[in-house]
Amino acid sequence: MQSWGHTRLFSPWDVLVDEAAARLLDTAGWDAPAAKRLPYGRDLVADYLVPLSETPELATRIRYDSRVTAVSRQGMDRTRSNNRASAPFLLRVHGANGTTEQLARAVIDASGTYSTPNGLLSSGLQPAAAAEVAENITHALPDVLGTDRSQFAGKHTLVVGAGHSAANTLLKLAQLADETPGTTITWAVRSVSPVRVFGSENDELAARGQLGTAVHDLVRAGKVALVDRFEIDDVRPAANGRVEVVGRRRREAASIEADVVVNATGFRPNLDILREMRLSLDEIVEAPTQLASLIDPNLHSCGTVYPHGVDELAHPEPNFYIAGMKSYGRAPTFLLLTGYEQVRSIADELAGNKEAARIVQLVLPETGVCSTALPTSDGTLPVAAAREGDSCGTPAAAAATGSCCS
Structure with missing residues (x-):
């Protein structure tokens, strides 16, 4: 979560705090944030998750610096059935002291998907020359106005994707373009129109609707060049350290050259640990x-x-x-x-x-x-x-x- 801590959420605090968590925090004397304020990702950590982790009920039960790398049943791979339900789970955990194995009665995998983005190509795959273009491709929600600023300032960025991660990045890039001459932005989507991003005045989360409206305004003003119906087939090295994104648009061959490509195409679950x-x-x-x-x-x-x-x-x-x-x-x-x-x-x-x-x-x-x-x-x-x-x-x-x- 800290990796996108610079991003403001479109959900206010009153729908971000779990009721059971609030009861624990209130008992511990928590100073709750203003209900309708929109936090940044870093605020969610500092003002909610950290105080929650420090409550007496949870402080002794959380293990840090630990990553589960595999889940199985003790003495059983997935093919064995006899007495399977009564066998404890076996978790292989990598931590500061190396790799250990721990037993558990139940397992809830809530490890998220942010670390496993979808492939950039329409096929779901990574570019054929992935290693050669890796420095030109970034993960969703880069810190455009902060630590990653030099990667985008004065350059042409192609944002790929039709979700709210793309919208957030487009807004930050537009602000950077106002501040830094030579910064240009192209937005490529597979759909006819990114209506899910543009949103509706009927959105029950006002900030989410406003996010879409702001992006739509950028497109209408010509500050963001929207390329719709663009299917990406590959990303190749180009001259001067740039990349060429090649594919099809309306069934015709098409390409876009850029300095940086933001892969905001969504995420997929990491199922390797659950084999x-x-x-x-x-x-x-x-x-x-x-x-x-x-x-x-x-x-x-x-x-x-x-x-x-x-x-x-x-x-x-x-x-x-x-x-x-x-x-x-x-x-x-x-x-x-x-x-x-x-x-x-x-x-x-x-x-x-x-x-x-x-x-x-x-x-x-x-x-x-x-x-x-x-x-x-x-x-x-x-x-x-x-x-x-x-x-x-x-x-x-x-x-x-x-x-x-x-």
Whole structure:
């Protein structure tokens, strides 16, 4: 989280603090931030997570400088079934004192996805000459106005991606361009229009809607050159230390030359550490199978997520769960509120409170936008995929009206 600490969140404090955490903090004399203030990522750490970790209930239970590199069952790989449920989990942990192995009754993998971005190419792969262009490609949410400023000042940056990470970076780059002559910005997206970023006046998170409006204004003012319907096939070295991003636009060959490319194409879960776990993951978005149909953008194009908890997060491996952003697999629009309710439900299940675990209440602020659809082969917008509960009609209609699914 510290790696994007320079980024301001669009969710105010009153929807970032978990109720159970607030009770612990209040008992410890916590000075709660103003409810409607929008924190930076670093504030979330310093003003919330650090004080929470220092409460008497948690201080002795958290282990630092530790990274789980593998999860299995003691004495069992994934192929063995006899007495599997009664065998403790075996966690291989790398820490300051080397690698150790620890046993556990249950495992909740909430390790996130930020460290494993999606591939930059439309194929999902990395460039063929990845090592040669590595210095020209950055992760999502670089610190454009701070520690990474010299990488962007006076240069041409191509931002790839149609999500809110891209929007944040575009706004910072535009500010840098105002301050530093020669700084230029291009924004490439695969969709016909980045309506999910542009947002809607009906967005229930005001700052999220304002973020989209600000980016839209930059495009209309010509400060950001938007290249839509651009499918990237490769990134190659070019002259003068630049790179050439090659691909197709509206079925015609196209290319963009840039000094820096920001890969804001989203994230994917790291499943390598779970190779010995019996998982039930959707074949498309790599989310738990029962959750996937609620969040797959191919089926569910709105910001609404229906209440879900332990039942939707369960796997064939008893007492093993994936929660938080990692539970969404490759799907976007995860909010902290979702993770809090997920973990609350799982915790009740593990404590034996099975009825409470299934009383799931999750009401998320809607985006007011109903389309992230890609164009069809002829460049037109497809009709939204029909699913029970969806009422958007076509993405074009949804974008025009600002309406969303029920």
